[in-house]
Amino acid sequence: MVRFVRTVLGDIAPEELGVCDAHDHLFLSSPKFPGQELNDTAAARAELAAFRAAGGAAVVQWTPYGMGRRAADLPELSRATGVTLLCATGLHQAAHYTPELLAGLRGRLAEVFVSELTEGIAATGVRAGLIKVAGGFHALDAHTRWTMTAAAEASRATGAPIAVHLEMGTGALDVLELLCGELDVPGDRVILGHLNRSPDPVVQREAAGSGCWLAFDGPSRAHHATDWRMPDAVRALAEAGFADRLLLGCDTVLAGARSVDGGPGMPYLLRRVRPRLVAELGAELVERILTEHPGRAFGIDGR
Template sequence: MTHVRTVLGDVRSGDLGVCDAHDHLFLRSPRLPGQELDDVCAARAELEAFRAAGGAAVVQWTPHGMGRRAADLPALSRATGVRIVCATGLHQAAHYDPESLGRLRGGRLAGLFVSELTEGIGTTGVRAGLIKVAGGFHGLDAHARWTMTAAAEAHHATGAPIAVHLELGTGALDVLDLLCGELGVPGERVILGHLNRSPDPVVHRQAAASGCWLAFDGPSRAHHATDWRMPEAVRALAEAGFGDRLLLGGDTVVAGARSVDGGPGLPYLLRRVRQRLTEAVGPELVDLMLGEHPGRAFGVAWA
């Protein structure tokens, strides 16, 4: 039996409930000055709005060193009734100051990931439930290869899934060549994010053939065509026999995108995206994408 590791403990995969498979309650980056997600009250209000829309779980992909506020997550989960999954891992180098990144390069990165998955994040006692890493634009640089190699080592030690930020939706096949080909991570333990940002049906099918999970998360902040093409991409994958590999997420990364600040926020996934996808592929598949699939994608037979 597999379990999803939430900030309040492990939950049976089948009991996760309606899930936003990729989002952020907290996030800081030097690339987004003045747009930080760092407000506990706003995070609580956002979770309450998501709960009111029918949501039950949120997977926060914010990795190590980007202000994930792990210590605040258990209280937020208890107060709102929304299950929260926290991440370990490392984003692109541009999201860190050189000094902190240098300290990480001086240690054993895989050991940090394993520790946060099995023992807890710092002194919080909160254990991560996934490893987040990132590719580059149409390729992988040395930093991406370093972090993905560490993620693969941590996966082999724990079974934890590896969730991958694809820069503007590109580089999916390079990521799979490295993680699944060179590093031996099973395809079903890899989750590719942002595929809606590069709606190439051929690449989507090739990626799906590896057995990986395909996450469609948005809405887009700039490339609006990806929003109306996303249902087409999901339908094409379902018709090609890959409907069992699909996930949905909101990916709220800046303060102005929260629903409590006038943006779409977490509720938009259930308030609008769900409705639009239902028209394209029917309610049964959409229910699976929001319910059963996240439990399977993030479920692990934790030791």
């Protein structure tokens, strides 16, 4: 089997990704964030250009179905900035959608995910490269079980990875029990996001033991209270033997968090986070986390 990463401009070899922000957003809108939407194409282009100037080469956009991901704009942004982009299918928590939208997906959610992964997102020609779903705060509700069951079915059908939003960093073990236990998804096909927001080293080590990927996706304005603990958590996981399970991202969710709007944004990952981690882990491991690991985590086995 030939392994590849599915980008908005087509499939590439995993090693072609380069320095990668493994969890971010160029576009995102939700009724939970009125007036703070990421919906400005010019700002998205400027943010990508700033990331590229800082040494970045690829960004994985986790914005899923129905949240303003602007898939049609991604190929041109990728070409214009030289930054490789991945687009997600999937579904977030119910609070981000209207009841009417969710009702229209009943009975066909896995089919929608598979279609966007293989045939393309409607009217765009862009094929998704990952499935994004979400847990709840210390719990898995009926919506979570529905979306994760559909994600597992789509992952089995396509080989695509499943990226999971952990609400405030919680519920990692419950998510793994469902996805990797009940639904039989291989651990290395699951990416847990936001672990830095609940800095519990015991949970992090147990999660890593499942073989899943651990995404530490800060800094941000909203989660600065825990972002500063991330280097210690990453070092502890590496020392515990889980250095090969780590990913890094920024998770820019609101307009004010972009660097071009006064926030830390994507470049901060390379300007400030990378040097801090080099001091903790050494340059060689940090380079692998930023380059080799994303290619492995988001790789799909050709069939």
